[in-house]
Amino acid sequence: MLTVTDLSVSYGAISALGGISFTIEQGAIVTLIGGNGAGKTTTLRTISGLLRPKAGRIEFLGADITRLPAHQIxxxxxxxxxxxxxxxxxxxxDENLAMGAYLQHDKELIAKNRDYVFSIFPRLKERIKQMAGTLSGGEQQMLAIGRALMGSPKFLMLDEPSLGIAPRLISTIFEKIVEINRNHGITILLVEQNANLALEVSSSAYVLETGRIVMHGPSRQLRTDPQLKATYLGG
Amino acid sequence: MSELLQQLLNGLSLGAIYALIALGYTMVYGVLRFINFAHSDVFMVGAFIGYYMGKLVPEHTLWGGLAVLGAAMVGCALLGMTIERLAYRPLRGAPTLNVLITAIGVSLLLEYTGQVFFGAAPRNFPAVFPVRSFSLGGVIVSSNQLIVIAVSVVLMVVLQFIVYRTKIGTAMRAVSLNPKAAVLMGVNNDVVISFTFGLGSALAAAGGILYALNYPSIDPLMGVMPGLKAFVAAILGGIGNIPGAALGGLILGTVETFVAGSEWSTYKDAIAFAILIIILLFRPAGLLGKFTVEKV
Incomplete structure (x- = not known):
């Protein structure tokens, strides 16, 4: 579904990604793990068009999207x-969700998506008229995911959904991520610092270190990898 | 008492014009975070479009006046969008200072190109709307004041509707809050920015026509002073805040008119600006603005 080939990105003279390649199959949950500054966020921002790569190619559903403006991606x-x-x-x-549906013109589909968002995150329905800035961190994350779902995505990239969220909400949000993937067949690329959690919900994983992929394989296998355990999984 | 009401009426109608111009400054600041100094010259071009259109329609008719108003608004909307496309869009992502200097350049370009085409000598703006006066319990209400107030109210209600009830308006607010997130929703920010310039410039044109109806001597530098006052009004209300710009305009116009009608009339601008300074000392973000730390 998504094929990234030899992707290099740099901020001025500093290289952030040094030619990474990976493939994501339709229907999968794939995770990208790695420490701070490994290039995880850079990877996502380049795929979505917020950053321009220095070299390499990004293909989505068989089409080259490397140079497309972000809003067309x-x-x-x-x-x-x-x-x-x-x-x-x-x-x-409510307005945040409406912005998520900015490109949707089918009113019925928008209503259906809104119902779906409220069914997985009932908390959002209770807060529908509230300013989004007044929500808690966890609720804001629900809103961010809900807003993305309003656009009927085929492929969802989530960057650190556990960041700054109360621990008891983290498991709820991860359950919902799995549910979205199972029930709607939405392919997911998940970036996480919490490697344990990420490997638990994903089917396969890539490990990124200073802009290079140093390891990849099925998540179940990586969870027992001694080297990975020592570095990312707290022994 | 009737003198007070009279001055209040005069002040509000002047303030409504400032408000219309101030809205353009504040909306553009909202989406691009810079002050479009050329805005006051779009106001001037609006008055000149009205001047030439006014020759094509019979004087003293309501439809003629509205046609002139509409033509100026459409003309300036196109002008504003063209300025944005040619002068500001190539600088997207450049430091704000570069864009500000460009804006001053565009402003001078419009002013002096105006002098080449229209001449520097003032011209007399035609009375396109019907002219009458009414006396209401000692307060003299001119039809021009009624037109100013009616047109401003209608335009502000329409603006409010566009910004808060339509998809493009929600997108404008979204771009203003977080342009990157707006792009990730599929918003083409260039389209939204262009629309914002069109909307702001159309309001400036309406301001230009209404100003020229009340002060019918127009010249290519006529935008400078009202433009400065409207800019101050936008700051006073809280730059980037739409109701704030309207409120700031009304306050500034009213204060200026009251001072002009008093024994300190020589100092009317000084006092108006002194009030601005005092308000900003106590509320640095403006009356309705929220204090935020500029992100680096």
Missing amino acids: VARGLCHVPEGRMIFSNLTV
């Missing part, structure tokens, strides 16, 4: 839930 069904959530704080929950 979303239109193809590839949706990015950015790090820090980036909800519209001075818009209501």
Whole structure:
């Protein structure tokens, strides 16, 4: 579904990604793990068109999207839930969801998606008229995911959905991520610092270190890898 | 008492014009975070479009006046979008200072191109709307004041509707809050920014026509002073805040008119600006603005 080939990105003279390649099959949950500054967020931002690569190629559903403007990439069904959530704080929950459906013109589909979002995150329905900035961290993350679902995505990229969220909400959000994948066949690329959690919900994983992929394989296998255990899984 | 009401009426109608111009400054600041100094010259071009259109329609008719108003608004909307496309879009991502200097350049370009085409000598703006006066319990209400107030109210209600009830308006607010997140929703920010310039410029044009109806001597530098006052009004209300710009305009116009009608009339601008300074000392983000730390 998504094929990334030899992708290199740099910020000025500093190289952030040094030629990474990976493939994601339709229907999978794939995770990208690695420490701070490994290039995880850079990878997602380049795929969604927020950053321009220095070299390499990104193919989505068989089409080259490497040089497309970000808003046209979303239109193809590839949706990015950015790090820090980036909800519209001075818009209501309802208006945030409406922005998620910006490219949708079918009113019935929008209503259906809204119902679905409320069914997985009932908390959002209770807060529908509230300014999004007044929500808790966990609720804002629900809103960010819900907002992405409003656009009927085929492929969802989630950047650090556990960041800054109360521990008891983290498991809820991860359950919902799995549910979205199972019930709607939405392919998911998950970026996480919490490697344990990420390997638990994903089917396969890539490990990124200073802009290079150093390891990849089925998540179940990586969970027992001694080297990975020592570095990322706390022994 | 009737003198007070009279001055209040005069002040509000001047303030409504400032408000219309201030809205353009504040909306553009909202989406691009810079002050479009050329905005006051779009106001001037609006008055000149009205001047030439006014020759094509019979004087003293309501439909003629509205046609002039509409033509100026459409003309300036196109002008504003063209300015954005040619001068500001190539600078997207450049430091704000570069864009500000460009804006001053565009402003000078419009002013002096205006002098080439229209001449520097003031011209007399035609009375396109019907002119009458009414006396209401000692307060003299001119039809021009009624037109100013009616047109401003209608335009602000329409603006409010666009910004808070339509998809493009929600997108404008989203771009203003977080342009990157808006792109990730599939919003083409260039389209939204262009629309914002069109909307703001159309309001400036309406301001230009209404101003020219009340002060019918127009010249290519006529935008400078009202433009500055409207800019101050936008800051006063809280830059980037739409109701704030309207409120700031009304306050500034009213204060200026009251001072002009008093024994300190020579100092009317000084006092108006002194009030601005005092308000900003106590509320640095403006009356309706929220204090936020600029992110680096």
